[in-house]
Amino acid sequence: MSRRIVLIRAVNVGGAKLPMVELRQIAADLGAGEVSTYIASGNLLCSPPADPERFDRALETAMEERYGWFREVISRTPEQVRAALDAHPFDVVEDKYSYVYFLTGEPAPDKVTAFERTDFGDDVARVIGSDLHIRYADGAGRSPLTAPVIARGLGVQGTGRNLRTVRKLLELAGS
Known part of the structure; x- marks a missing residue:
């Protein structure tokens, strides 16, 4: 195990x-x-x-x-979560505005391309493998980049955690 x-x-x-x-x-x-x-x-x-x-x-x-x-x-695995954290492509202004959105699978390339071309205002998003990286300009609660928008756009479900939580989970996992 x-x-x-x-x-x-x-x-x-x-x-x-x-x-x-x-x-x-x-x-x-x-x-x-x-x-x-x-x-x-x-x-x-x-x-x-x-x-x-x-x-x-x-x-x-x-x-x-x-x-x-x-x-x-x-x-x-903790190693996969660490890799996702290390791959975060955006400057981190505050951990609470930067997220890794862990997806249930890797979205189709055409869906990724279309999604990444979508205008989400000042929020930015990029898919890397089976993870969506997001930097919210004013927080997740005010963003047009919602869970239903993500699921429809990428064709897969997921769940997001801000970088503070991601780091804490890695610490608790012992990595």
Whole structure:
């Protein structure tokens, strides 16, 4: 079992309430070890049993069965998260305005090209592999670059974390 950073899209916003103590229990019940969470926004650190992809899908299913809503689970190794952080292509003015948006898969090249040509005002975005890098001019809450716009534009779902959170997750993962 190797350590993973597991990110759950859009929990504890709107109607998708997920107490972190329950998330830790669900992960443990699915066989994960070294289970911990960071803040109440769907950040899980654990060592999943066997195949991480199978664990991610099992976690999605368990949450849907327990809570009645579906949310994507996206996991990466600490090394993959470190590489995404190191690849961030924009000057970082403040960590809270710079994000890595971890995608469920690598978007098609034509979708990436069209998305990157879209005018998002003063916000900038670039896809690198299966990660979308964003620098918001005035914060994510005021941006036209929303989760539905990203999903429609790139054809894949994802979940974003600001660089402060990304760094903290790496620290907690021990890398």
